[in-house]
Amino acid sequence: MISDQLATAPWLMWFSIAGVTLFLIMAFNALAAVYVERKVSAFVQDRVGPMGQGAGLHAGKWGLLQTVADAVKLLTKEDIIPRAADRKLFIMAPFVIFIGAFISIAALPFSSIIQVIDVNIGIFYILATSSLGVIGLILAGWSSENKWSLYGAMRSAAQIVSYEIPAALSIIVVIMITSTLNLQGIVEAQGGIVWGFLPNWIVFNNPFAFLAFFTYFIAGVAETNRTPFDIPEAESELVGGFHTEYSGMRWAFFFLSEYANMFVVCGIASVTFLGGWQSPIPGFMNSPFWGLFWFMSKVLFLMFIMIWFRWTFPRLRVDQLMSVAWKYLLPISLINIFGVGLWILLVGA
């Protein structure tokens, strides 16, 4: 899609280039997000966070090299596999989680021309692949042969399966309005102006869609296991949850996929509700490369909000978590679908 030459190249080469690029994006995303997480948490908590001080290579200016140092540390750390662990599954688990996040990013439209693979059922594909990670979590928890990990795995399985439902039902609202499953199609349908001055993003399309955005985002935060829904790895209860026994690079893969999952969830939220690569002022700076800028700004903004959540809220208890999903989010999303249906009938999409 980027150029004709690439399109005619053998498919293997095309996929390897895309794969390496995606991996780099994910790695860079994690590096940047970890740095932002550290800094934001520091500012929230009245600290300064990582800072380079004095001569020599400390953590660089403003601690910019901190995450690099972290990565080097993780790479060189001893890889411990507990004797009682189920070796094969234990080794496999981090990669399963990682693959789940990895193949989801492939279908995200970074801009009108930058997208690895344009699937005609893109949204369906992403919903399916992004929930693949839960298998990895269960594998990790089970194979560690540790009670804390088992608890973490049990909790995360229950949690992710529950929150898939409100998330998917909220996405259905989008599909009803745009009547397409193609992600590019969904973004293209969000051009123009609505209500006289607002961009025609689905979040502004009608009150039910507005509600659906928040339902989706809350469910999304829960799916990425972040505070206030971080009970699978609740450090004050379960030590480390499903990744208690992991160390070094294997642990880093969990970390990497957590941030990749955040990216995917925020990516879907911005594509489906916030107009993806569409400019906030319709027609203004709307070229494909500005599109990349808009898309990334939206994603990063949502990621920032997730980080903000994490450093502000306490954690829910496991039964409260379930009741949020089944007693509040699920009915709300069902009402949303009904409401949007009525809206389309009476007002039109």
Next chain:
Amino acid sequence: MNVDVAKKLTEVFPGCLVEQDEFPETHIQLQPDQWSKIASYLKETEELSFDSCMCITGVDFGEEDDLESRYNLHSMKHNHKIEVRISANRKKPIIPTVSHVWQIANWFEREVFDMFGIKFKGHPDLRRMLLPEDWVGYPLRKDYVGPDSYHGIIIPKVKEVWE
């Protein structure tokens, strides 16, 4: 307060006090045999109602003397307090438990058992509290001699070694 309670106890439980010329001001010295019943009485009688057991202290005065268990009781209702002392033979230290009267006595008695080896008869769960289960001896007794080693760890005895 101690004297009043002591007088009252002699009426209700004759022979419960250790024979003394007069009631001491500071405490009540009791015989161990009826202690369980007396404790319930102290807690449940309306004008006494010692509902809170502040502290149970084990005491060892030296090689010849008996061990002693001291109970500091307090009433939240009337805001008064007494001290009860019960001696136990060093060779065979047995005192009835009061853990069914005051729940906290359960842990306090376990601690006294841990440190002095006083056995509280009827205690539901008389295990060591602070020391490891397999520790030998009762450290707060005056005649206690510490072990030379514990699970292969040598315990230095001479002061110069650890100073």
Next chain:
Amino acid sequence: MTERLIKNSFIHGEEMILNIGPQHPSTHGVLRLRVKTDGEIVSEVTPIIGYLHRCFEKHCENLTYEQVIPYTDRCDYIASMNTNFGYVVAVEELMGIEVPEKVEYIRIIMAELNRIASHLLALGTFGLDVGATTPFLYMFRDRERILDMFEMVCGARLLYNYMWVGGVSHDLPVGFVEATFKFLDDFEREIDEYNNLLTFNKIFIERTADVGIMTPEVAIDYGVSGPNLRGSGVKWDLRKNDPYSIYDRFDFNIPVGEGTMGSVGDCWDRYWVRVLEMHESVKIVRQALQQMPKEGNVHEALPKKVRPPKGSVYKRTESPRGDLGYYIISDGKPSPIRLKMRSPAFTSLSVLNEISRGWMISDVLAVLGSLDIVLGEIDR
């Protein structure tokens, strides 16, 4: 609620024994809890203590009375001033020493400032136990200022050895009074910030209200004291009910739990009582600073030799964790024949099984956090 959780889980699985600790992020020291669980629901909690046992009482039998004071520091290292205070008050009662006015005031100021510092730590770690990281750091920031003031006074930040039998080690330094007033003014504003951030947070309330309810009867039966007892709605504070030192001169209230968010005696009440107590402590420190005599020698009443006459005393004072009692038996020699410390956290921990049975694993840790235990004091 307890019954509800157990009854509703009609699928009974195999019971599992889970060891929380001795190394665990939220055991507040080296505590081990053996927890029997059925899935997430806890059916029995057995605290196993003694990992931090340092033979305090045995040591005391071989030390002189003055040498015991630094050891009391290390018992409750979060509120060392208060543990010092309790000990010296007990020895002074045994010896019949009258301490000078100024010393009394200085002691009160230190004890109350330390109470604030201790409560800040308690609230912060409680927040941490339910997953809120930020309030912890905010509270440390303010605790830091109190520690700075202690450093001004005695040079130490954690283990002060400040109160001596018959006096205190140093007089107040120049500028201390002004610095304290400034801190108190700032601090009252900070409390509102904590309330906005944590106390009235919906999730925090959900996690703590109606959880781990301790009825007054249970609390008294288990000898629970201090803020935990007051959280259960019992208006009992040694500073008012059995005043020691000069606490009867100050005007302050005893906050009790009222079940504002749930039932009386739940975790939120215990938390809230501590917040209110910080307000009261601020009040006391203000009054003490205003009333304190300018002149006076803090070493005036120091005895040449601390050798109490033959006898015994049981004296208890109100430490931030509750009734801190010392039972001292003297036979006229330079070291006590027996010194027993009745630690408030010890009794608070004993009630854990009673109030957290039937709740979830997360709740056990929330209840543990709300009880505010210090293992140094439990194991001694």
